[in-house]
Amino acid sequence: MKKWLWLAAAVLVALLAWTASGPYRTVNAIRDAAQARDAAAMAKQVDFPALRSSLKAQLGGHLLREVGAPSPDNPFAVFGLGIANGLVGGLVDTMVTPTGLGAMMEGRKVWDRASGLPPPSSDEARTSSEPRPLQDAQYRYESLSRFTATVHDDQGRPVVFVMTRHGLDWKLSDIRLPLQEPAP
Template sequence: MKKWIWLAAALLLALCAYVAAGPYLTIRAIQQAVQEDDTRALARQVDFPALRSSLKLQLDDYLVRSAGADAQGSALGQIGLRIASGVAGGAVDAMVTPVGLAAMMEGRRVWRRVDVRALPQQPAGEPAAKPLQDAERRYESPSRFTATVHDDAGRPVVFVLTRDGLRWRLSDIRLPL
């Protein structure tokens, strides 16, 4: 009887360890996918619909705050905000793809990814940069994990991983807008 209790306890402990290590394993899988330029592997680690939705909401909020109260109060301003919101939403849809996300994580601008000649060439013998390598990592809850990196201006960019069952996926990027 004691053997079954110990076996059940060991299995429960192994399951808890796997769930706790999940975000770190996901970050490692993202790093490998970006380094190997494997967009399929990257797509398995990202919840693209949730990520697109979050980024669209962030950009809409930024546009409304940037426009100010005067633009929001006038009919012409509201039309302009709707047009700008539609353009921003289209840009998010175009950029939040495995290729665009890999470029963003590598620190390259997405528009430069299209022109191979404009990409910075990696010096021979130097390893490629790992995205999220020097990130500040922490659990916000049992189902939410963040990895924070800083852009060139020192502003935080927060990558949010959420858990669905036993699987962790990148579901949000909080931009410093």
């Protein structure tokens, strides 16, 4: 009887260790996919619909805070805000790709990486420009189903990558952008 109890405890500990290491394995898989620019591998690790929805909400809210709510008696302002929200949605759809995510994870501007220019000729400059997604990230569990990896952009602001648990698997489902609140 004691053998079965020890075996059950060992299986339970192994299952807990596998689940606890899930976010780290997901981060490594995303890092490898971003470095290889492998869209299929990236798609397995990212919940693109949830990520796009979250980013559209963040950017739309930021736009509304910056511009202010349009007056209902000014149809041109309402129309302009509608067009701006549509442009934000199109921009998010265009930028939330494996290449765009890889650039954000490196703390770089998306257009720097998407340009595809060859690296500089010197060996030192070449090694400094190679992609290193989520390098020096700060990791932490926010709950049993939410894990974050925080990197800093080229201006030192935090960009938080949020992974959520789906069963025993983890997927990137949100990116908290460093959008600053306007001063009162």
